[in-house]
């Protein structure tokens with residue numbers, strides 16, 4: 001039985017369909033991220049699970065219990081938001097103890113659980129501090145401790161690290177993952193940052209226009225996008241038309257490439273994707289390779305990104321800067337790594 005079963009949930013705001021029959025099953029102890037562009041419905045889905053938004057259709061089942069009509073405070077859910085919603089006039093310990101107090105947990109047990117929760121977020125020594133005496137990252141750690149201390153059936157996090165700098169975000173991502181795994185908490189994390197989703201998740205649900213486009217382990221979404229939207233969103237810089245010549249041959253313009261396997265009828269048009277890191281370049285035109293001309297280059301530190309004009313259109317190649325030696329206007333051969341070519345579903 002899944003810990004959370006989202007069954008065909010739909011929601012509209014002013015006749016605009018924001019969630020379109022969304023379904024997903026999440027196992028106990030699993031960390032799933034909802035990833036997608038601004039406005040795709042991530043927060044609305046999270047709020048629907050929490051009971052903060054009424055849904056028009058569908059059901060939300062938590063631990064086998066239909067909670068569709070159950071108010072938020074009776075769902076056993078804890079939430080963490082982007083802005084630190086700590087009580088400003090309460091100490092760190094009192095902030096974390098608040099939910100337990102509401103549940104009527106006795107003082108001695110409360111103190112014990114608050115200490116453990118704060119130790120899990122490495123804030124053992126901060127019990128007596130006030131929120132304004134903490135950094136932004138520490139405040140978010142307190143918010144997480146406050147959320148997990150009540151042993152929620154699910155922990156819902158809405159871009160909790162959105163306001164923090166990159167380095168701190170990375171630290172907190174690792175900590176959050178460790179914490180949820182240690183406690184066996186089922187968690188759903190909203191983000192629009194694909195790197196964050198890949199680092200954190202057991203599975204990533206990529207959303208667009210109120211629909212989950214793909215829900216799969218992070219490496220699958222990253223390496224085997226289900227369709228063009230997911231490929232684009234997961235950073236495939238090169239997406240173009242091609243033709244399946246046979247089960248193992250793909251024609252891109254006049255260039256024919258041997259690939260491992262194509263699931264398409266010979267002669268049919270397909271859309272293909274390849275990451276810029278899997279495209280290599282060589283000076284001059286070589287027989288059998290795709291000919292092109294360098295149109296721009298951007299230095300990116302360890303790597304340099306080139307855009308090459310080809311008969312198929314622009315192709316982006318990202319190669320180690322130490323190997324980069326191409327001038328704008330130079331004629332080059334473009335090689336696509338056959339193992340890295342992905343054929344996209346329509």
Ligand SMILES: Nc1ncnc2c1ncn2[C@@H]1O[C@H](COP(=O)(O)OP(=O)(O)OP(=O)(O)O)[C@@H](O)[C@H]1O
Nearest residue numbers: 013014018036037038039040041042043044045192
């Ligand atoms: N209370 C509301 N009333 C009317 N429209 C709303 C309301 N809440 C959200 N919307 C609309 O629903 C759509 C989805 O919003 P939602 O906040 O779920 O997106 P999101 O994917 O979380 O975006 P972001 O990453 O920008 O937070 C948007 O078009 C938004 O304008």
